[in-house]
Amino acid sequence: MTAPKTLYDKIWDAHVAHEADDGTCLLYIDRHLVHEVTSPQAFEGLRMAGRQVHAPDKTIAVPDHNVPTTLDRAKGIENEESRIQVEALDKNAKDFGIHYYPVDDVRQGIVHIVGPEQGWTLPGMTVVCGDSHTATHGAFGALAHGIGTSEVEHVLATQTLIQKKSKNMKVEITGKLKPGVTAKDITLAVIGKTGTAGGTGYVIEYCGEAIRDLSMEGRMTVCNMAIEGGARAGLIAPDETTFEYVKGRPHAPKAGQWEQALEYWKTLYTDEGAHFDKVITLKGEEIEPVVTWGTSPEDVLPISATVPSPEDFTGGKVEAAKRAIEYMGLTPGQKLTDIEIDTVFIGSCTNGRIEDLRAVADVVKGKKVKDGLRAMIVPGSGLVRAQAEEEGLAEIFKEAGFEWRLAGCSMCLAMNPDQLSEEERCASTSNRNFEGRQGYKGRTHLVSPAMAAAAALTGRLTDVRDLM
Amino acid sequence: MEKFQKLHGIAAPMPLVNIDTDMIIPKVFLKTIKRSGLGVNLFDEMRYDRQGNEIPDFVLNKPQYRDAEILVAGDNFGCGSSREHAPWAIADFGIKCVISTSFADIFFNNCFKNGILPIILPQEQVDILMADAEKGANARMTVDLESQEVTTSDGEVIPFEVDAFKKHCLLNGLDDIGLTMEKQGAIESFEAKAAAQRPWV
Numbered sequence: 092m093t094a095p096k097t098l099y100d101k102i103w104d105a106h107v108a109h110e111a112d113d114g115t116c117l118l119y120i121d122r123h124l125v126h127e128v129t130s131p132q133a134f135e136g137l138r139m140a141g142r143q144v145h146a147p148d149k150t151i152a153v154p155d156h157n158v159p160t161t162l163d164r165a166k167g168i169e170n171e172e173s174r175i176q177v178e179a180l181d182k183n184a185k186d187f188g189i190h191y192y193p194v195d196d197v198r199q200g201i202v203h204i205v206g207p208e209q210g211w212t213l214p215g216m217t218v219v220c221g222d223s224h225t226a227t228h229g230a231f232g233a234l235a236h237g238i239g240t241s242e243v244e245h246v247l248a249t250q251t252l253i254q255k256k257s258k259n260m261k262v263e264i265t266g267k268l269k270p271g272v273t274a275k276d277i278t279l280a281v282i283g284k285t286g287t288a289g290g291t292g293y294v295i296e297y298c299g300e301a302i303r304d305l306s307m308e309g310r311m312t313v314c315n316m317a318i319e320g321g322a323r324a325g326l327i328a329p330d331e332t333t334f335e336y337v338k339g340r341p342h343a344p345k346a347g348q349w350e351q352a353l354e355y356w357k358t359l360y361t362d363e364g365a366h367f368d369k370v371i372t373l374k375g376e377e378i379e380p381v382v383t384w385g386t387s388p389e390d391v392l393p394i395s396a397t398v399p400s401p402e403d404f405t406g407g408k409v410e411a412a413k414r415a416i417e418y419m420g421l422t423p424g425q426k427l428t429d430i431e432i433d434t435v436f437i438g439s440c441t442n443g444r445i446e447d448l449r450a451v452a453d454v455v456k457g458k459k460v461k462d463g464l465r466a467m468i469v470p471g472s473g474l475v476r477a478q479a480e481e482e483g484l485a486e487i488f489k490e491a492g493f494e495w496r497l498a499g500c501s502m503c504l505a506m507n508p509d510q511l512s513e514e515e516r517c518a519s520t521s522n523r524n525f526e527g528r529q530g531y532k533g534r535t536h537l538v539s540p541a542m543a544a545a546a547a548l549t550g551r552l553t554d555v556r557d558l559m
Numbered sequence: 560m561e562k563f564q565k566l567h568g569i570a571a572p573m574p575l576v577n578i579d580t581d582m583i584i585p586k587v588f589l590k591t592i593k594r595s596g597l598g599v600n601l602f603d604e605m606r607y608d609r610q611g612n613e614i615p616d617f618v619l620n621k622p623q624y625r626d627a628e629i630l631v632a633g634d635n636f637g638c639g640s641s642r643e644h645a646p647w648a649i650a651d652f653g654i655k656c657v658i659s660t661s662f663a664d665i666f667f668n669n670c671f672k673n674g675i676l677p678i679i680l681p682q683e684q685v686d687i688l689m690a691d692a693e694k695g696a697n698a699r700m701t702v703d704l705e706s707q708e709v710t711t712s713d714g715e716v717i718p719f720e721v722d723a724f725k726k727h728c729l730l731n732g733l734d735d736i737g738l739t740m741e742k743q744g745a746i747e748s749f750e751a752k753a754a755a756q757r758p759w760v
C-alpha cells in the first residue's frame with residue numbers, strides 16, 4: 092500500500108514530468124494565465140530566441156492591471172506606458188495564437204476572476220500566472236501559484252516550471268461562522284494568527300466545516316490571500332460545491348468527458364493519516380468581522396478593538412508598528428470604529444465576484460452612502476457586471492450613491508487612474524495595505540465587502556452587525 | 560542566451576558597498592515592455608542629474624569607462640528587490656561580469672539567467688582588481704570562465720570558484736529554457752500520458 096498523501100502531494104505527483112537527482116522537478120503546467128504587466132519581456136524573449144508558445148491552447152491572456160474602469164474607456168487609455176503594455180498584450184496574444192479576452196470583450200476582467208468564470212481553472216490542475224494572487228485558483232483544488240517573468244517565459248516555451256516541492260501545512264477552520272462574518276474575515280484572521288511569513292515554504296490546505304460551508308466565491312477569497320500569509324499556494328479539496336460551480340462553464344469538460352473528470356476529481360482529497368509539517372486550527376465561532384489597522388496584512392484586529400501601540404509588540408515589529416501607525420495617521424488606543432474614512436473601494440480579485448456584490452447590496456439596499464464620501468464598486472469581470480445588472484444590484488448601488496464601474500484591477504493597485512491621493516483613507520475589499528499600494532501616501536484598511544458597505548453608509552469603520 | 564567563455568575587456572571600479580536594485584534600475588522604469596533598452600537607465604539616479612544631463616564624475620560617464628564590460632564593485636552588490644530589470648539593465652549596457660566580495664542571493668541567480676558572470680572573491684583580491692580597474696581603459700582584464708581565472712593587466716592571475724552546473728550553462732549559452740528543452744522527450748511523453756488520463760485538460 093502506498094503511504095497516505097495530502098491533496099498537494101497528489102496534484103504534485105500527477106504533474107512531475109522529470110525529476111533530477113537533486114530533487115529538482117519539471118512540473119507540467121495545465122493552465123498558464125497571462126496579463127499585460129509581467130508578460131511583455133517574456134514574449135520578447137521568445138521572439139529573440141525564435142521560440143513558439145509550446146501549448147497556446149493552455150495559455151489564456153487578459154489585460155486587467157492597467158485598464159481604466161470608467162464607463163468611457165472605449166475612448167482608449169490615456170497614460171502612454173499603460174496603453175503600450177495593453178497593446179503589447181493584444182499583439183502578443185495574436186502573434187502567438189493564445190486565448191485572449193481584449194478590453195472590449197464582455198468576458199474581460201481580472202485574470203483570477205476570468206479563469207474560473209470561463210472554466211479554465213479545474214480541480215487537480217496546475218495553474219500559474221505572473222502574478223502573486225494566482226493562489227486564488229487553489230479554491231478549486233488546483234495547485235496554483237505566482238511566478239516571475241523569466242518563469243513566465245519558461246512556461247510559455249516549455250509548458251513546465253522548474254520547481255522543488257514545498258512542505259505541507261493544514262489550516263483548519265472548525266464549526267460555523269457567526270452572522271456577519273465572511274470568507275474575507277477568515278482569511279484575514281488566519282494571516283493575523285500566522286503572520287505574513289508564517290506560510291513561507293508551505294502549500295496550505297484549508298479545511299474544516301467553516302471552509303466546506305463556503306461557496307466557491309468565498310473559497311476563492313480565502314485562497315486569494317494565502318500569498319499574504321507567505322505561502323506558495325493555498326488549496327481547498329474539491330467537492331459538490333466545486334463540481335456544481337464548474338459544470339456548464341465554457342471550457343469545462345463536456346458530456347462524455349465530464350463523468351470521467353468527475354470520477355478523477357473525487358479522488359482529490361487528503362488521505363486519512365497523511366502528514367502535515369504544520370497545523371493551525373481556528374474556531375469558526377470565534378472569528379469576528381476584522382479590519383486591518385496598519386500597513387501589513389498581518390495587522391489585523393476585530394472591529395471591536397482599538398488601535399494598538401508599538402509597545403504591544405516585540406522585536407523588529409515595534410519599529411514597524413510605530414511607522415505603520417504614523418503612516419496611517421492613527422493614535423494608539425483610538426477605537427477602530429471611530430476611524431473616519433474618505434473612500435470605499437469594493438472590487439479586486441479578492442472580492443470582486445457576484446456573491447461579494449450581493450453582500451454589499453444586502454447592506455446598502457434603500458440606504459444612502461454618507462455625504463461627501465467617494466464610493467466605488469468595480470466588478471471583477473464584464474460578466475459579473477452583467478449579472479449584477481440582471482439581478483438588479485446595479486440599481487441598488489446607483490441609488491445608494493455608488494459609482495458603478497467597468498471591470499479591472501482598479502484601485503487595488505496604483506497602476507491605473509483609480510488611485511488614492513495623499514492621506515486619503517480607504518476601506519477596501521482588496522488584499523494589500525502596503526504603503527503606497529492604492530496611491531502615493533494613501534491609507535488602506537482591508538475589510539470584507541459587507542464591512543466596506545457598512546463603512547460607506549456611516550463614513551467610518553463600522554461593525555456591519557450593528558446595521559443588520 | 561549568449562555564451563560566456565573568455566572576456567578581455569575594460570573593468571570599471573565601483574567601490575561603493577550595498578549597491579541595491581533601486582540604484583541599479585529605479586522603479587519608474589518597470590512599466591516598460593522590454594528587457595532590452597534598459598542600459599541607458601542603468602544606475603539612472605547616479606548617472607544623470609534631474610534634467611537628464613550626465614554627471615561627469617560618475618564612473619560609467621568617464622570616457623575611459625564608457626565601454627566597460629566588467630564591474631568591480633563593493634560588498635553586497637544587488638541587494639533589494641527581485642526585479643529582473645536589474646540584470647537586464649546591466650547586460651543591456653554591455654557589462655558581462657561583476658566582481659565583488661558578496662552578492663544578494665536573488666540578484667546573483669538572476670545574473671546567470673541573463674548571461675552575466677558574477678564572481679565572488681575575498682577582500683584582498685577584490686582590492687587588487689579594484690586597483691587595476693582604477694588604471695582606466697588601457698588596463699584590460701581577462702576573465703576566463705573555462706579555467707576559472709581572472710588575469711589583471713599586469714598578468715597577475717587570480718583563480719575563482721563557480722558552481723559547476725552554472726558554469727556549464729554559461730559556457731554553452733544554455734538558459735533554463737534551453738536546458739528544459741533538452742528534456743523535450745520527457746515533456747512530450749508526459750503530455751501523451753496525461754492526454755490519455757485526463758483528456759479534458
Ligand code: SF4
Pocket residue numbers: 155156201202203222224439440441499500503504521522
Ligand atoms: S485585483 Fe489586485 S491583487 Fe488582484 S490581480 Fe489585480 S492588482 Fe493583483
